[in-house]
Amino acid sequence: MRSEDTPLDAAIRGLASGARKLARVVDVTRPEAWTALDEGIRIAIGYGEIERPAHPWTSTGRLPAALRAVLRSPAPTEAGLALALCDPSGLIREAALPHAAGRPAVLPLVAIRTTDWAAPVREKAETVLAEALRGADSGTLALTAPVILRIRRRMRGGTAAALLDEALRAAPAATVSALLLSQDRTTRRFAFGIAVERGLLTPAELARTAAYDGDMAVQDIAATAALAAGVPDDTLPLLLAARSGRVRSAGVTALRKAGRAAEAEPFLHDRSGMVRACARWVLRQDGHDPVALYRAACADPATVPDRAPLGLAECGDPKRDAEALWELTGHERALVRSSAVAGLRTFEVADFTRLLPLLDDPAAGVVREAARALLPWADRLPEEEFLRRTGPGRPPHVRVRALLLLREHGSAAYEKTVRRLLDDPDPVLRLRVRSALGIEEPAPRSQGGPSRFWRT
Known part of the structure; x- marks a missing residue:
């Protein structure tokens, strides 16, 4: 027995006392809760902290069909099914799985069982999960996908993730789109990648996502896809004004394809090194010399952009340009001074x-x-x-x-x-x-x- 009672202990006791709905004792929207519940039930039953339920329905499940018809027992409650799916006994876990078919409330526990150490349990769980995911609605996927993506780091966790991937690639567009609103970051990224691969988002939608989304991983996926699809002229400003440097760099790169390479010049002084590098590349492709532009920008202290000194160091000549940077270490603006010192470091002065x-x-x-x-x-x-x-x-x-x-x-x-x-x-x-x-x-x-x- 553990010496200190925890909220998890109280939740498990609630299930054991006959709570019919998992949502009454577990925050089912959190994948961590499901994995903790699985481990907690196994420990609680294994160490006698709660009494193992009788589970009469698990024994009839292993009998021939004719006898099952005679010895029918009531369908298990969600709570009873959850306890059986997490039981220390592999026989009970295996016998519980057929009863989980058509019960989306416990599907996250079925997904966890696909990583079970016992092969019979694992194989049966894979069958139940594959059938459940095929044609699952957005609510079921919103509950189960976060758990599947969390356990894929486990040994044998890749099977459930592969089944989820297969299901989403065949699911209606509306079902995938619903997962794009998931509060679970990993699920949203996974669904977004599939939505992009399936072409479910327009170039304008991709550009807006890249510019405004709060998840950097989603921004990157959207920006890359927008570039590949061709960024519309009316949404290109969104990429160029984005907070993310990776997204702005995608916008600068798109300027060349749009025939607007000259507009990349202001981005030579961007705060992001990636954006500055892209701007230099675009201008070179258009026949301009970025080094000359940087030297001209650094020549006049009154108008020098804040990060022009660092940009000059990234592509200039230490022997020719280092002294110009030393001069700017005394500039009145702190950003110019720090950029000049960073440039001297780049030159290894x-x-x-x-x-x-x-x-x-x-x-x-x-x-x-x-x-x-x-x-x-x-x-x-x-x-x-x-x-x-x-x-x-x-x-x-x-x-x-x-x-x-x-x-x-x-x-x-x-x-x-x-x-x-x-x-x-x-x-x-x-x-x-x-x-x-x-x-x-x-x-x-x-x-x-x-x-x-x-x-x-």
């Missing part, structure tokens, strides 16, 4: 006398880029340069980066400095130090899984 003072910049982004540029050579620089920047009176972003450089230096004072900063009275500094060093406080875990899975 090792002028320590000019890089070290940048660790004192008032902008955290500039200090971050300066520290990254110095990191490969930290063990060759004076320890004092880093140690004094960890002291009181320095901004938190300076002290944290100096600490990381001190660690890379291999300084004997590093451990002492870490303890000092973790005990610093500045809460912002303490938080940043913990984050930079990857120090996390483990969240307490309750036995039996999150209580929101269970209803008592």
Whole structure:
């Protein structure tokens, strides 16, 4: 017996006491609840925490058809069927499976049984699941698909996933479309991929999904499919204005196919490196020289775009262009300064006398880029340069980066400095130090899984 009662224990007792509907004790919309219920029932019955139900219907299921007609017993309740499907005895699990046919409420447990260690149970579960998924409505799929996709990581879990894939490829378009609204992210991604492969979405719908969807994986699938299908001119601006760099890069690439390559020039200065690279490619294909455009942009400090210095470093010549970047490390805008320092790092510049003072910049982004540029050579620089920047009176972003450089230096004072900063009275500094060093406080875990899975 477990010494501490959990919400899962209470849910299992609810099933054992005769609750007829699983939804009364289990949050059936969460795949984690189903897998936890399966394990919890097996443990509870196996260790005698609840009494094993009689399950008279499981014994008649193994008799010849003529005798079953004579010895008919009442159909099992959802609760009784759930307990039998998760029983420690393989004979009971196997005998329960035929009764799960036509019972969509327990289909997630049937899916779990397709990964069963006992071959007879597994084979029968596969038969029941295949038949149930064939022609299943959107409600049944919405309940079962998340469980199938969760267990596919298990040994033998691929069978149920293959059956789901087969069912969705043959299902009506409306059924697949309903899964695109699933609250389960994995299910939605799976259904979206099948919808794209089946051509159920128009290019305009794909472009809108790529631009506005909150799931980056779905954005990527939609953007790639939109490019392949041909992005309509009226939806191309959606891709170009998307928050995701991968989606914007798809839009920039589409400019060439649309005969609008010249419009890629502003994207040479995009915040995403992928977008900048795509813009350079599109312009080169159209006969323009991105390096010349970058040099012209960086020549005038009054009009230089924020990320032009980094773009220049990505395709320029260190011997010719490094000095222009040094000039921009003193620019009035912090983004230009940090971009210039990032560009110098791309050029692998090792002028320590000019890089070290940048660790004192008032902008955290500039200090971050300066520290990254110095990191490969930290063990060759004076320890004092880093140690004094960890002291009181320095901004938190300076002290944290100096600490990381001190660690890379291999300084004997590093451990002492870490303890000092973790005990610093500045809460912002303490938080940043913990984050930079990857120090996390483990969240307490309750036995039996999150209580929101269970209803008592």
